Amino acid sequence: MPRTIFAALLFLLHCAGAHAQGTSTPITVDVGYYEFPPYSWTGPDGTPQGSFLKLTERLLRHAGYRGKYRAYPGARLYAGLRDGSVQLWPGAGGKPELEGHTLEARNSIGAINLALFYRPDTPPPQLPQGLAGRDVILISGYSYWKPVTDWLDDPVLGLTTHRTSTHTAALEMLQRHRGDFLIDYQSPVEQARQSLGLEPLQSTLLHRLQLRLIASRHAPGSAKLLKKLDQAYEQLQANGADLSIE
Template sequence: MPKRFCLILITLLWLPVAHTTEARQRIHVGYYEFPPYSYTDAQGQPSGSGLELTARLLEQAGYQVEFRSYPGARLYSGLQDGSVQIWPGAPGKTELAEHTLEGRHLLGEITLNLYFRPDTPPPRLPDDLHGRGVILITGYSYWQDVNQWLEDPARQITRHRTSSHTSALEMLERRRGDYLLDYQAPVEQAKRALAMGDLPFVEVQRLPLRLIFSRHAPNAERLRDDLDRVYQQLKDAGEDLWLY
C-alpha cells in the first residue's frame, strides 16, 4: 500500500508540472527588418510595436517567446517548414497560402508607396514606369501585380537595390533612380533620421497586418485560437492594440 500510495502521489504532483511545461511552450517568432513594426535595435535586441504586441499576446496566453530576424526568403521558408511558428506580417502571399493560418484580428495596416522627387511630375501607374529606374529595398517582396510591373521586360524598368531605407532616400535625392518603391512607415522613420522634408508619393497598395501561423508547427490551430482569444479579451477591456 505505501508503494502504491507513493506512485499515486508522484503522478498527482507530476500532472500540474507537465501542464505548466506545456503551457509555457517556447514559440519561435520570425520577423524581418521593418521599422517601426519589427526591427533589431542598436543593442541587437528585437524591437518594434509589432513584436511588442506579439510578445504580450504570447506571454498572456501562457507561452514563452523567442524572436529571430530573417531575410524575407528565409522567413517564408521557415513558415513553409514549421521552423518559424509565427510571423507578424501581411497575409496574402501566394507562396505561403497552403502553409499558413491567419489570425482573425486585424492588427494594423501598412502602405506601399511610389516616391518621387518634387521636380518630377506625379507618375501614372504603371505606364510612367516604362524605361525608368526604380529603387527597391533588398530582401523586400511585393504582391503579384506589383511584381508583374517590375518584371515585365516590355517596360524596360531598371531596378536599383539597396539595403536600407535611408540609403534608398539618399539614392533618390542624388538621382540614382527615378522612383523609390517602399513602405510608408519605415520611410517616415528614415526621413526623420535624415532630417528630410516632405517627399511626394503615389499610393500603390494598402495591406493589412495580421499574425501569420505556420500550419506545420505543433498545435498551430490551438496557438492561433489562444492568441485570438487573448487579443479579444484585451480589446474588450478597452485597450488600443492598433499598430501605428
C-alpha cells in the same frame, strides 16, 4: 506502516507539485520576423524590438505561450513558414508565396501602405506607363505585390532596378538622383525620412496590406495557437487594452 504511508503521501504530493509547475510553464513558439521598423527590427544589443513584436509577445503571454524570436531575410522567413521551422510570423496576410502553407488569424492588427515615392522635381507619373525606361529603387529581401511585380517583370516598360538593404540608404539614393522612384512601405520610409531630416516626399499609394499573425500549417498545433491568440486579442480588446501598433 503509518510512516510508510506518510512517506508515500509526501512523495505523491511532491510529484503532483512538480507536475503542476511543469504544466504552468509557457509553451515556447518560434517567431520569425524581418527588419521592418517601426514594427519589427533588431536592436543594437541583438534583442527583438518594434511595436508589432511587442504586441505579439503580449498576446502570446496572455494565451499561455512565450516567443523565441529570430530575424530572417525575407526569402528565408518564407522558407521557414513553408517547412514549419518558423511557427509564427507577425506580418502581412495574403502573401502568394505562402499560399497553402500558412493559416492567418482572423483579427487584423493594423494596416500598412505600399507606395511609390518620388522627389519634388518629379511630376506624379501615370501608372504604369510613366515608369517606362526609368530607374526604380527597391529594398533587398522584400517581396512586392501585384501589380508591382508585373511592372518589374514587364519587358515593355523596361524598368532598371537598384536594390539597397535599408530604407535610409534608399532615401539617400533617391535624393542623390541614383533612381527616379522608390517603391517602399510608408511607415519605414517615414521613420527613415525623419532620421535624415528630409522634407516629406511625394507619393502614390499602390497597395494597402492588412497586418496579421500568421502561423505555419506545417508546425504542430498551429490552428490551436492562432485560435488562442485570437481569443487573447479579443479578451484584451474587450477589457479596453490599447492594442495599437502605430
